[in-house]
Amino acid sequence: MLYTDVLVIGSGISGLSYALKIAQKSPEARITILTKADDEESNTKYAQGGVAVVTNFIQDSFDKHIEDTLRAGDGLCNREVVEIVVKEGPERIKEIVEWGTIFDKDDKQTYDLGREGGHTVNRVVHFKDITGAEIERALLEAINKYKNIQLLNYHYVIDLITEHHIPNEPFNKYNQNCFGAYVLDLKKQRIIKMSSKITLMATGGCGHVYKNTTNPLIATGDGIGLAHRAKAKISHMQYIQFHPTAFYSRRSGQLSLISEAVRGFGAKLRTASGEKFMHKYDEREELASRDIVARAIDSEMKLRGDDYVCLDCRHLDHEKFLEHFPNIYQKCKEEGFDMFKDLIPVVPACHYLCGGIDVDIYGQSTIENMFAVGECSNTGLHGANRLASNSLLEALVFAHRSAMKTTEKLNSDNFQYNKIDKIPEWDQKGMEVSKEMAILNYLRKDLQILMSDLVGIVRSNRRLEMAKQKEEEIYKAVKELYHLSILSPQLSELRNLVSVAWLIINQSLEQKRNNGAFYNKDLN
Numbered sequence: 001m002l003y004t005d006v007l008v009i010g011s012g013i014s015g016l017s018y019a020l021k022i023a024q025k026s027p028e029a030r031i032t033i034l035t036k037a038d039d040e041e042s043n044t045k046y047a048q049g050g051v052a053v054v055t056n057f058i059q060d061s062f063d064k065h066i067e068d069t070l071r072a073g074d075g076l077c078n079r080e081v082v083e084i085v086v087k088e089g090p091e092r093i094k095e096i097v098e099w100g101t102i103f104d105k106d107d108k109q110t111y112d113l114g115r116e117g118g119h120t121v122n123r124v125v126h127f128k129d130i131t132g133a134e135i136e137r138a139l140l141e142a143i144n145k146y147k148n149i150q151l152l153n154y155h156y157v158i159d160l161i162t163e164h165h166i167p168n169e170p171f172n173k174y175n176q177n178c179f180g181a182y183v184l185d186l187k188k189q190r191i192i193k194m195s196s197k198i199t200l201m202a203t204g205g206c207g208h209v210y211k212n213t214t215n216p217l218i219a220t221g222d223g224i225g226l227a228h229r230a231k232a233k234i235s236h237m238q239y240i241q242f243h244p245t246a247f248y249s250r251r252s253g254q255l256s257l258i259s260e261a262v263r264g265f266g267a268k269l270r271t272a273s274g275e276k277f278m279h280k281y282d283e284r285e286e287l288a289s290r291d292i293v294a295r296a297i298d299s300e301m302k303l304r305g306d307d308y309v310c311l312d313c314r315h316l317d318h319e320k321f322l323e324h325f326p327n328i329y330q331k332c333k334e335e336g337f338d339m340f341k342d343l344i345p346v347v348p349a350c351h352y353l354c355g356g357i358d359v360d361i362y363g364q365s366t367i368e369n370m371f372a373v374g375e376c377s378n379t380g381l382h383g384a385n386r387l388a389s390n391s392l393l394e395a396l397v398f399a400h401r402s403a404m405k406t407t408e409k410l411n412s413d414n415f416q417y418n419k420i421d422k423i424p425e426w427d428q429k430g431m432e433v434s435k436e437m438a439i440l441n442y443l444r445k446d447l448q449i450l451m452s453d454l455v456g457i458v459r460s461n462r463r464l465e466m467a468k469q470k471e472e473e474i475y476k477a478v479k480e481l482y483h484l485s486i487l488s489p490q491l492s493e494l495r496n497l498v499s500v501a502w503l504i505i506n507q508s509l510e511q512k513r514n515n516g517a518f519y520n521k522d523l524n
Contacts, residue, residue, distance in 0.1 A: 073383025225496025236355025384516020
């Protein structure tokens with residue numbers, strides 16, 4: 001067994017900033033960060049637009065940001081949480097700047113603020129069109145300065161350790177403790193017990209439960225799958241935000257994101273034949289919230305039988321556009337499209353999960369000593385639909401609050417050491433190394449297709465019932481493979497994706513009205 005004081009699962013903005021805070025407050029604490037890929041790969045890295053935060057108190061205000069967030073969340077936001085995130089945001093931005101993050105400034109050396117859908121004023125701080133990558137760079141450099149932080153690449157978490165893993169221990173799903181995790185060391189191909197006093201889930205999203213997503217390959221809902229098996233409370237999974245403008249490709253998998261900030265800059269949406277259409281759906285047109293724009297695009301594609309719509313940037317100032325979006329422009333060029341000459345084909349793609357592991361205002365889940373921060377958590381900030389660029393701000397604020405509560409817990413020294421010693425080794429005796437990767441790939445693709453076709457932007461009761469039946473068939477096949485095979489990352493990811501799909505489908509069936517990112521055509 002390996003011992004650590006704090007176990008951080010995930011190396012994006014949530015996990016890294018949380019670890020930094022604890023290292024600063026508790027220099028004697030041992031902090032271990034696990035990531036299943038290399039340390040730079042995370043959802044944070046692919047965040048283009050920036051961080052929504054009030055910095056200009058002349059044109060903007062906390063009240064304006066709060067109201068924009070509540071409006072986007074369509075009545076389901078927790079107002080207390082919204083106020084916490086918005087009002088604590090400026091201080092958290094100041095901290096990551098002190099850690100080395102660079103944001104674009106104008107000629108007057110004030111932040112060059114962008115604007116995205118759902119915002120009534122310009123308030124998004126950014127670095128070109130690679131804000132997430134810049135934040136990730138700065139945080140990793142800061143992490144390397146602390147000797148009490150260990151970052152382990154290529155370590156995949158198989159299961160959280162709670163009472164149900166301990167022989168003869170009474171099991172009560174309403175009174176669970178987390179004691180760490182079983183971890184697969186991918187390089188040494190062995191499963192180890194990792195004991196911790198506090199565990200943080202910072203695993204990001206679940207985009208690859210769908211066929212097309214803007215998320216990186218690592219976004220397979222691992223944190224939610226782990227928490228679901230550990231009996232944590234998980235909610236609002238029916239609220240999947242589809243980004244309106246991902247670059248259209250015939251290939252499944254991660255699609256290139258064309259930031260909402262491009263529409264904030266003035267780009268217009270057109271049908272494949274070149275006609276404008278957003279005026280038919282919302283008076284804000286291209287600057288309506290993401291759920292409205294995504295459904296409008298979906299509607300136009302279905303009405304016309306087209307595979308995509310187009311984004312028109314041809315009328316924009318070329319020099320200023322390249323200054324703001326050099327990487328998006330280059331990516332389109334690599335795909336054979338000049339944004340200044342051509343209409344750019346775009347489609348909605350799974351982008352962001354608005355629900356997740358339920359947490360309180362300090363990031364504490366319903367499992368004792370387990371916190372969750374970032375996209376895998378349900379804080380109540382987003383409600384039924386996320387306001388653009390609020391996610392990185394939420395991650396910073398809740399990482400800070402979780403770190404402060406963690407430090408308080410570490411100082412209290414109230415941990416059940418007698419139970420930790422009872423945790424058994426992971427047993428894979430008698431199991432075989434699966435040689436059937438074709439089966440795993442088939443089941444994963446089958447799951448993604450059913451979710452995309454039956455549980456997508458527009459749902460119906462019949463589609464959801466069909467999805468429930470098909471998901472049950474896939475679940476049974478995966479369960480059989482799990483009991484026969486030595487665990488691999490591919491099999492573990494599939495287990496987690498199946499759990500995520502089950503939660504989305506069942507919570508969609510329970511939903512009785514349309515709001516935010518959720519739309520069932522059988523509901524009025």
